[in-house]
Amino acid sequence: GESVGLHLPTLSVQEGDNSIINCAYSNSASDxxxxxxxxxxxxxxxxxxxxxxxxxxxxxxxxxxxxxTVKHLSLQIAATQPGDSAVYFCAEGDAGxxxxxxxxxGQGTILTVHP
Amino acid sequence: xxxxxxxxxxxVMGMTxxxxxxxxxxxxHRAMYWYKQxxxxxxxxxxxxxxxxxxxxxxxxxxxxxxxPNSSLLNLHLHALQPEDSALYLCASSHDREGYEQYxxxxxxxxxx
Numbered sequence: 482g483e484s485v486g487l488h489l490p491t492l493s494v495q496e497g498d499n500s501i502i503n504c505a506y507s508n509s510a511s512d513x514x515x516x517x518x519x520x521x522x523x524x525x526x527x528x529x530x531x532x533x534x535x536x537x538x539x540x541x542x543x544x545x546x547x548x549x550t551v552k553h554l555s556l557q558i559a560a561t562q563p564g565d566s567a568v569y570f571c572a573e574g575d576a577g578x579x580x581x582x583x584x585x586x587g588q589g590t591i592l593t594v595h596p
Numbered sequence: 597x598x599x600x601x602x603x604x605x606x607x608v609m610g611m612t613x614x615x616x617x618x619x620x621x622x623x624x625h626r627a628m629y630w631y632k633q634x635x636x637x638x639x640x641x642x643x644x645x646x647x648x649x650x651x652x653x654x655x656x657x658x659x660x661x662x663x664x665p666n667s668s669l670l671n672l673h674l675h676a677l678q679p680e681d682s683a684l685y686l687c688a689s690s691h692d693r694e695g696y697e698q699y700x701x702x703x704x705x706x707x708x709x
Contacts, residue, residue, distance in 0.1 A: 515697070525686070582644050583652055584696060
């Protein structure tokens with residue numbers, strides 16, 4: 482299940498299940514959203530992105546959903562595998578003004594996939 | 597080659613030392629970034645270079661001094677650091693500042709004693 486508290490949110494799933502990782506973003510002006518995967522001892526790895534003029538985008542085994550009304554982003558991983566175990570970060574970017582090029586990362590969710 | 601390399605992988609330094617972190621990419625990217633990441637926290641942006649010019653400084657203390665000698669290299673010079681500066685320092689690059697698809701290196705684990 483999923484828990485939120487003083488520590489990073491965690492999500493534990495069985496291999497083969499679908500996973501849904503959620504993210505609330507803060508800046509209404511953000512027009513670009515990205516999901517990153519960070520494995521232990523590595524830098525973040527780009528997974529998928531979505532522009533604010535879209536509400537859904539699909540990649541290989543992953544789907545990102547964007548709900549601008551409630552400023553919510555989700556990452557769906559189909560048929561989750563043990564290799565998907567990592568920390569997942571959402572990030573938002575704003576193409577306007579002096580913040581151009583700046584990404585702001587969310588707090589992250591630890592995904593653990595059990596064989 | 598879609599790799600960003602960083603050296604060293606680990607660095608231990610005293611508060612009076614001067615050291616440098618190095619980052620290199622050969623993807624032809626024209627934007628490069630330094631991030632700081634504390635344990636169990638998200639990366640926090642420090643600096644952005646666009647076409648070898650500093651475009652964003654997120655109010656980083658002057659004991660951190662970035663340098664972009666050319667379009668492939670990014671350095672972070674460290675001097676008189678504090679123990680609370682211990683963290684993972686990540687370098688990233690993107691096609692340009694329009695390209696939010698940033699490629700990250702593995703980071704340098706810095707410990708300040």
